[in-house]
Amino acid sequence: MADERYNPFTGRRVVAGVGDSTPAAAQLGLEPPRFCEQCGRRMVVQVSPDGWWAKCSRHGVLDSTLLGRR
Numbered sequence: 001m002a003d004e005r006y007n008p009f010t011g012r013r014v015v016a017g018v019g020d021s022t023p024a025a026a027q028l029g030l031e032p033p034r035f036c037e038q039c040g041r042r043m044v045v046q047v048s049p050d051g052w053w054a055k056c057s058r059h060g061v062l063d064s065t066l067l068g069r070r
């Protein structure tokens, strides 16, 4: 259960060994995630001049500045 993950851009469950499509802009950290990686819920996303943050109602805020990417 602990390694269950979801694609932050499609909300689909990530299955090991199966290729998943992540937008190029997203891979560069330019695009904010829209779904929580841990539960697949749709997050509230806010883009700011210096990055973005996304909030999961269950797992809290994910901040781009904390991830070290913009």
Ligand SMILES: [Zn+2]
Pocket: 036, 037, 038, 039, 040, 041, 056, 057, 058, 059, 060
């Ligand atoms: Zn979550």
